[in-house]
Amino acid sequence: MSNLRIGVVGAGMIGRSHIERINNRLHSGAVVAVSDVNLENAKLVASEFNLKVFENGEDLIADSNIDAVIITSWDPSHEQYVLAGLKAKKYIFCEKPLSDKAVGAKRIVETEIAGGEKLVQVGYMRRYDKSYIQLKEILSSGKLGEPLMLHCAHRNANVPDMYTTEMAIENTAVHELDVLRWLLNEEYVSAQVLLPKKNRNAHAKLHDPQILLLETESGIRIDLEIFVANNFGYDIKTEVCCENGIVNLPTPATPYIKFDYNESVAIPADWKVRFTDAYDKELQEWIISSKAGRVDGPNSWDGYLASKNAELCSLARESGEIVKMSVEAKPLFYK
Ligand code: NAP
Numbered sequence: 001m002s003n004l005r006i007g008v009v010g011a012g013m014i015g016r017s018h019i020e021r022i023n024n025r026l027h028s029g030a031v032v033a034v035s036d037v038n039l040e041n042a043k044l045v046a047s048e049f050n051l052k053v054f055e056n057g058e059d060l061i062a063d064s065n066i067d068a069v070i071i072t073s074w075d076p077s078h079e080q081y082v083l084a085g086l087k088a089k090k091y092i093f094c095e096k097p098l099s100d101k102a103v104g105a106k107r108i109v110e111t112e113i114a115g116g117e118k119l120v121q122v123g124y125m126r127r128y129d130k131s132y133i134q135l136k137e138i139l140s141s142g143k144l145g146e147p148l149m150l151h152c153a154h155r156n157a158n159v160p161d162m163y164t165t166e167m168a169i170e171n172t173a174v175h176e177l178d179v180l181r182w183l184l185n186e187e188y189v190s191a192q193v194l195l196p197k198k199n200r201n202a203h204a205k206l207h208d209p210q211i212l213l214l215e216t217e218s219g220i221r222i223d224l225e226i227f228v229a230n231n232f233g234y235d236i237k238t239e240v241c242c243e244n245g246i247v248n249l250p251t252p253a254t255p256y257i258k259f260d261y262n263e264s265v266a267i268p269a270d271w272k273v274r275f276t277d278a279y280d281k282e283l284q285e286w287i288i289s290s291k292a293g294r295v296d297g298p299n300s301w302d303g304y305l306a307s308k309n310a311e312l313c314s315l316a317r318e319s320g321e322i323v324k325m326s327v328e329a330k331p332l333f334y335k
Contacts, residue, residue, distance in 0.1 A: 007068075069081070118300075
């Protein structure tokens with residue numbers, strides 16, 4: 001069977017990285033076209049990978065030589081391109097978040113249901129990470145008993161100047177908001193945000209760190225530290241305390257070095273290094289499921305819940321209150 005012909009909208013950091021992995025390392029699909037509001041970015045990436053350039057993302061999506069679309073443009077533009085993909089009845093892989101607004105993600109869910117065909121997958125790649133999969137298997141086995149508490153951390157070395165206090169939840173912690181409900185198989189019922197002493201390494205528009213406190217349907221308590229200007233590296237932690245034992249998210253092994261009277265282990269510089277295998281697996285499976293006419297990964301409903309929950313967490317930070325999160329019934333379409 002021929003390759004899935006893929007068009008990419010958004011030729012920035014992760015867009016280029018997805019094109020590189022698909023065209024150099026994955027099979028059964030090839031990126032053949034690219035578009036970006038920044039035409040220079042699009043031309044640069046197109047010349048590197050021999051792609052057709054479209055000046056307009058919607059034209060790329062509608063083109064009859066494109067079978068499926070990857071959206072890696074900036075958050076506020078995701079909704080317009082996903083809706084264009086649904087209109088063209090193409091398989092769509094949209095980087096997280098599905099939309100920067102819950103109402104936008106809800107519009108996508110409603111449009112997809114009205115179209116009668118599941119077409120959208122959202123880029124919550126932690127569900128494809130070997131260490132999260134191992135953690136889920138251990139919890140699902142039941143041998144540790146019921147999970148009671150989770151202690152989590154999402155730490156980055158630094159973030160760009162355009163990164164704001166809101167983005168710490170809506171662009172960063174949104175990964176945990178997705179993966180923890182997948183891990184526990186439960187929805188959240190309340191959120192609170194604490195703002196510790198401000199880190200002097202963070203710029204003026206960013207309150208760093210933040211602590212997110214979540215409660216799930218069965219009463220599991222989660223604390224999540226979001227610390228994005230830590231000056232030392234990318235560090236993802238999840239410790240699950242259960243009735244009979246405790247399990248920690250394994251960290252991918254890096255060489256343990258003894259040298260010059262010191263012992264050391266490298267810390268990944270960023271998400272590209274830590275989750276590279278997960279991105280490969282996620283996109284390889286997306287190509288295969290799209291060719292088979294299915295969506296197997298996180299879908300629009302998952303994307304909607306992540307965006308909605310992130311918005312409620314932002315509300316909790318702004319108000320300083322505990323915010324209740326109502327559990328919505330999953331539409332039959334997504335079951
Ligand atoms: P980036 O380097 O800034 O790239 C985004 C690109 O999209 C830029 O070339 C930008 O142009 C372009 N763009 C902006 N608005 C557009 C529009 N309306 N139509 C078409 N192109 C547009 O950002 P990035 O780090 O690659 O992130 C891109 C997306 O991927 C974000 O939504 C982010 O949340 C997501 N992401 C996900 C992960 C993950 O772990 N799953 C990791 C990183 C990023 P300009 O340069 O002119 O703005």
